[in-house]
Amino acid sequence: MYKKLLLILGIFFLLSNYSYSQQNFKAFINLTVTDMKDKPSVGDHMLFVSDKTGKILSSITKKGGLCKFEVPSGAVYTIKIKSYSDTVTLYKVEIQKANYDQNFELTLKYQLPKTYTLKNVNFQSGSSKLKSSSFKSLNELAELMLNKKTLKIELAGHTDSQGDDALNLKLSHARAKVLKNYLVKKGITAKRLIVKGYGETRPIANNATEEGRKKNRRTEVIIIER
Template sequence: MSKKNEKVYSEVSDKNGKFKIKLPNGSEYQIKIKSFDQDMNYTAVDVAAADYDMEFDVNISYELPKTYTLKDVHFDTNKATLKPSSYKSLNELAEFMLLKKTLKIELAGHTDSDGDPEINLKLSQRRAETVRSYLIKKGVPANRLTAKGYGETQPIADNTTSTGKQLNRRTEVRIIEQ
């Protein structure tokens, strides 16, 4: 974003994380990186006033996480029906997937250990498929999305506490191919 007139210039990086963008000279720019897991702001870059085109490199280190837990993606109890509070997070993921045209992901559904393990496995699969269907409806190509239910087999917290159970009920994004 230009600090001079607040105009936003944007570009999408390639699979190696590189991009080129043409910016008018004589202004200072704020660099912002948007990923599906977070937004990051970097210090300003000053593009000096000149009568000719200049090219320079700005190196910013960022590695897309291999696995990311989607925030605020929730389902009705014992169902694969998304709660409306899930839409914002899923819309952001869809937007990111539409920008990163080579990215392929697995949507991994997880449950807590309450109930029958086989039922939990099936429920987690249906939930992962629900998220996949939502993203497809938002325009993400189906061949870039895989849905896999893991049930209660991969807990990240203690299933004996309500907080632990809540953490274990999650949908993860796993990067398959960038």
């Protein structure tokens, strides 16, 4: 009887330990994002990416620049932020495996660049008609502005030096206005969007080459208010 009781207790102990070891212990991360002057940044789209599985968790920073993640322990994660049409890697964190839930407080700094050239936003030659390949970047910009509700920007149109100066100035303004109308249709308030056309007056490359002219034909986002 005594041996039988010991056997039962032993089996119970082994099962208890097995059950305990199989628990999926979590790491709870409170992530705060601030700008470079330590002001909390609201409306940032944060990504928590598992280096092992590639699984992506996302969250938007709320009041105080805070967002929260719950992830398995015993893994390495890359923390990213969605910018205009890119994702920017901010930090890599390794969470050690533990037989208990863990809590972490983490603060990261990030600030959108004041000036950004929109990628893959193109128009028909000599026209203000958007190419369909432009929609992805514009949709990402709209999403950014819907999240960051205080952001006010200038849409600055630029051309190369081919053609008449006055026509280029008019065309660059018309193209910037088309982008504004697109963003308004996506839910962005018109007063948050300033339109300006600079024509060929602000080149960033040599207009004597096709490669240079291609770089000069661009639309920039310039932050007016954050």
